[in-house]
Amino acid sequence: MPETNREIQELLVDYAETLRDGSIPVFLKSLTHDEAKKIAIHREFWDATEVVQTLNGAGFADKAAIPNVGLFISRVDAEIASRLKQAKAAPRNKRNTRTKPATKVEKSTEEQI
Amino acid sequence: MQNTHGSERHAMNKRLRNALKGLTSPDSERRRRAMEPFVRATFETFIRYLYRYLGNEIECEDVLEDVYADIWEKPDHLRNIINERQLLRTVYLYYMRKRLREVYRRINHNLCLSQKNLMNLIAPELGVLEILSQSELQQALHRMLSRLKARERRAIELWMEGASNRAIANELKTTVGAVKMLEFRTMLKLKKMLHEYYGEN
Numbered sequence: 001m002p003e004t005n006r007e008i009q010e011l012l013v014d015y016a017e018t019l020r021d022g023s024i025p026v027f028l029k030s031l032t033h034d035e036a037k038k039i040a041i042h043r044e045f046w047d048a049t050e051v052v053q054t055l056n057g058a059g060f061a062d063k064a065a066i067p068n069v070g071l072f073i074s075r076v077d078a079e080i081a082s083r084l085k086q087a088k089a090a091p092r093n094k095r096n097t098r099t100k101p102a103t104k105v106e107k108s109t110e111e112q113i
Numbered sequence: 114m115q116n117t118h119g120s121e122r123h124a125m126n127k128r129l130r131n132a133l134k135g136l137t138s139p140d141s142e143r144r145r146r147a148m149e150p151f152v153r154a155t156f157e158t159f160i161r162y163l164y165r166y167l168g169n170e171i172e173c174e175d176v177l178e179d180v181y182a183d184i185w186e187k188p189d190h191l192r193n194i195i196n197e198r199q200l201l202r203t204v205y206l207y208y209m210r211k212r213l214r215e216v217y218r219r220i221n222h223n224l225c226l227s228q229k230n231l232m233n234l235i236a237p238e239l240g241v242l243e244i245l246s247q248s249e250l251q252q253a254l255h256r257m258l259s260r261l262k263a264r265e266r267r268a269i270e271l272w273m274e275g276a277s278n279r280a281i282a283n284e285l286k287t288t289v290g291a292v293k294m295l296e297f298r299t300m301l302k303l304k305k306m307l308h309e310y311y312g313e314n
Contacts, residue, residue: 009297013278015234016296020275022169025217028224028231036225046233048300050240054307055300057165058250059273064170069156072174073149079182080145 004032008042011035016052020060125197129154133200136188144185152181155200159209161247162201166213166235176216180208198246202239210236245311257306265299268292 006014011031018027031039039045125133128150135147159180163173184191190207194200213236224231245253258266264285271281282292 009293010290012297012300013293016272016300017278019166019168020272022167022172024168024235025220028217028220028226031225033225036227036230040227040230044297044301047304048297049234050237051300051304051307053165053237054250055254055269055273055303056168057161057247058254060168061161061164061247064161064164064173066157066160067170067174069153072156072178073152075174075178076148076152076181076185077145079178080148080185083182083186084141 005034008038008045011039012045012048012052015049016055019052019056125195125200126154129197129200133191133194136184137192141185144188148181148185151184155204158197158201158247159204162205163209163213166237167216172216176209176212179212180204183208183212201246206239253307253310254303257303257310260306261299261302265295265302268295269299269303272296 014030015024015027018024132147132151132154136144136151138144138147156177159177160170160173163176164170167173167176184204190203191200194203214232217231217235221228221231226234258269261269268281268285271284276284278289278292278296281296282289285292285295287295
């Protein structure tokens with residue numbers, strides 16, 4: 001997308017194309033300040049994006065390769081296990097931070113003696 | 114989460130209902146066990162739904178992994194769900210949107226687009242079109258496309274087949290600029306028609 005200062009219809013079509021191709025960052029990064037301002041004020045752009053997303057869902061989602069659900073479940077379970085581990089580790093850390101000042105005080109008093 | 118027709122449209126099957134019951138349990142281990150049947154029952158619907166906003170299977174999977182883990186962690190919003198439409202709506206509003214917002218956060222500081230507009234583009238508010246199921250959408254689109262002028266319909270059909278604007282322009286024997294304008298106007302026309310369709314149904 002080398003063009004700059006695109007008209008609103010060109011911006012919409014470029015957004016639609018990148019969404020269809022699964023590369024929205026390309027569109028986002030291509031926007032200039034003026035184009036971003038144009039998008040912000042054009043109600044029609046936002047109306048049309050709703051249809052683009054709908055078309056993308058209805059037209060391309062069916063063609064998308066749906067990954068193996070069994071493998072995906074193990075990914076979700078691993079994520080849950082990792083969150084459980086973090087949750088268990090968190091209170092211990094809190095306890096450690098709470099006890100730190102006490103040990104520091106003990107050490108400093110020992111040093112003085 | 115297959116859609117059926119008639120009076121039981123969008124009603125939940127027993128397996129999904131039981132999984133939801135397990136998911137909303139206060140016991141985290143029970144919730145973890147309930148996750149497998151829940152994922153099996155909803156995975157395809159959720160991933161297709163996310164595809165609307167990302168257009169990319171890999172990103173859809175990454176987002177969905179976090180969505181399911183968030184559901185496991187805080188399932189409160191899923192209490193009292195009575196049908197699949199409500200489930201999809203609730204999951205989108207309370208779990209998917211939050212994660213969708215984070216997808217492009219890392220490139221945010223390089224963008225000219227404001228944070229608010231980026232969010233509206235990536236994780237929009239729930240509009241009327243968002244709550245239509247996949248089969249309803251396809252049905253509605255099929256009907257709407259048949260009501261368009263031949264040239265408009267052809268442009269959208271070619272676009273949906275994955276054709277570039279240059280290819281569409283060649284097919285319609287016009288310029289790329291004219292195709293872009295035609296697509297833009299047709300999208301707006303479709304939006305109006307889809308809203309009318311939604312109102313009727």
